[in-house]
Amino acid sequence: MKSFATQFEPYMQQFLEETKAPGMAVAVVSRNEVVYARGFGVRDRDTGAAVTPETIFGVASVSKSFTCLAIMQLALAGKLSPDDPVQKYLPAFDLPGGGGGRVTIHHLMTHAAGMPPLPALNYSIRGNTPKDPEESVEAQRPGLDASPETHGEKQSEQPGEAHESKVSGKGEPREKSFPRIDDFDQLIGYIRTGDYKVLGEPGQYVSYSNDCYGLLGAIIEKVSGRRFEDYMEENVLAPLEMGRSMYDLSDLQGFDNVTSLYIKDGEEVKHKRHWQVAPPFTACGWLKSTVLDLANYLRMYLGKGSWNGKQILSPDGIERMIHPHAPYSRDRKYCYGFTRLDDYHGVTLIEHSGSLRGVASNIGFIPEKGLGVAVLSNLTGTPSSRAWLAAVNLLLGLPVETPRSVYKKEAWPPEDVAEYAGTFKSGEGVTLKLSVKDGSLVATVDKKEYEVKRDSEDLGTLHLNGQDSEVRFLRDGDGRIWAVGWGGRIIRKTSG
Incomplete structure (x- = not known):
């Protein structure tokens, strides 16, 4: 790894300067060990405290594969099947105009339930996240982090489709009203009665949906009889000895070496005091972790479900997790909580990224090489997938900026x-x-x-x-x- 570090570390220093990310952490693993781990930059700009491999970050949508892992654990225990209809476990679930009875757990895991991008996550965040003192009612809504490899949440400080409320008695407009989405029942109710058109039949289209993964959290609770957070702690985090990882924000208070959160306002990087909170969406993106804890998680996949003598999931379950279930882009497929790019210079890339306030993440692995990489950042919108791919390229002996896919980039026909x-x-x-x-x-x-x-x-x-x-x-x-x-x-x- 000495030659890797010699090439990768100058790249990362330049990357932080270019992106203005205050801090990042990176780990590289083989099947048997962590072969490289380092922090870059700071976890807090005010104190200058450095990022280390033990620094706790949010991971956002990297959480989705953890949720799918739990579903597969329950499936292999005979408690559910991915092919079961969602209504078997959530009878109140439906889509506007009906049709929800044809949606299966598999459809939720592959973003293929037919739901378009909805504002439910933004409503839940707004209703449950403390407001920073400097935030206004009409705080700027950052746009979609449109990195091609970012499959995380729409980064809104406010909901995308708030509704005007009545004018107050003093003639001052009140803060815009929006539906409360504080629990699974309210999420299911919004999906059932919301003012939107489905994209098509279940399975017809794949459209990234945090709502799908919120529902998976509800199913895990229903089937296991445990709070989602407790099930994940007992059956995933604890067995993998991910001792600095948690879902409950209250659990974070007992740890040191936790990153501060940063966003970009134009070209200015600003500190945000509060982690975003959206209770019914915990399963879609609310894990907090370190690159060293994520290293254990990646080694479990490289070990076909086994880690440190414990079988977290069967080899068959792992194969189903990373099977190319649904088309996602020209070259990539969606698996269960991961994307898959086949034949990337002779190997397969399994990965997922994520983004929330103060979070930009990317983890993944190369099954044929027995190598995995985890990247975490504390600035929303940092293209962590670029840093992840840079590490992968160096591990494969490729030029550091080799892209995932090559496009023709031609002019459009004038008549079209x-x-x-x-x-x-x-x-x-x-x-x-x-x-x-x-x-x-x-x-x-x-x-x-x-x-x-x-x-x-x-x-x-x-x-x-x-x-x-x-x-x-x-x-x-x-x-x-x-x-x-x-x-x-x-x-x-x-x-x-």
Whole structure:
């Protein structure tokens, strides 16, 4: 690992300068040991306290594979099957207009229940997270972290579709009202009665859905008879000796060496006091951990479910976890809580990333090489997947900036480009505006413009955060574009 460190550490120092991330931690594992672990930068800018491999960060959507692991444990114990209908365990679950009876646990695990991006997570965060003193009612909503490998949460400080309330007696507008989503019952009720159209039949479309994973947490509670957090502690975290990992925010208070949280406001990096809280969404992204604890988790996968003499999940269960269940992008498939890229220079990349306030994460492994990498950052929007891939590239003997996928990046045919223009909006608060300027297709994202290059029919890419991000156009039966696939989500066309 000496040669790895010699190349990787200068890259990381430059990476922190470029991204303005206050601090990051990285670990590399083999099947038998941690072969590299180091912190970069600081966990707190005010005190200058350094990040170490033991620093506790949020991991956001990296949590999703933990949730799927629990589902597979319960499946192998004969307590459920991924092919069971969700209503078998959550009878109140349904979709607007019906159809929820056809949704299975497998559909939830692969983001294929038919739900579009919804504002439920943002509502829950807003209703349960203490507000920093400097925050206003109309605090800026950061846009989607559109790194092509980021499959985490829409990063909203406020819900994407709040509703205006009545004017107060003094003529001052009240804070916008929004549904309370504080528990599983309220989440299920919102999904059942919400004002939205499903994308299609269960299994027809894959659109990244934190709501799906919130429901998986409810199923784990129902089937196990335990609080989700307690089940995960007893059956996953404790057996893996992840002693500095937890879901309950109250448990975090007893630990030292915990990172502070940072976001970007324009080009300025700002400190945020409070961890985001969204009780019914714990299963989708609320684990806190360290790169050393995540090293144990990755070694379990490399050991086909075995770690330190304990069988956490059977080899068959691990194979089902990383099976390419559903198409996710041009080259990648979605597994259970992971994405899979086959034939990356002769090997397979299994990974997942995540993003929340003060969190940017990416973990994954290379089964053929018996190697895994964990990357954590304390700044929202840090392209941790780039740092992860840089480490993987060096381990494979590739140039450090080798991309996951290569796209053609051609000009759109002049006679076709206009039909791709339009505005696309999601319930999470994401807006993607596409327009034609001087014959080129241009995307406006968070008030910045990016040219969209053509790869193939109905597939383009734009370059964000140092990576290519796919924009996939979906057509209806009449050949009209009705949505785009972007950032893992299917986002409907609203005008143009």
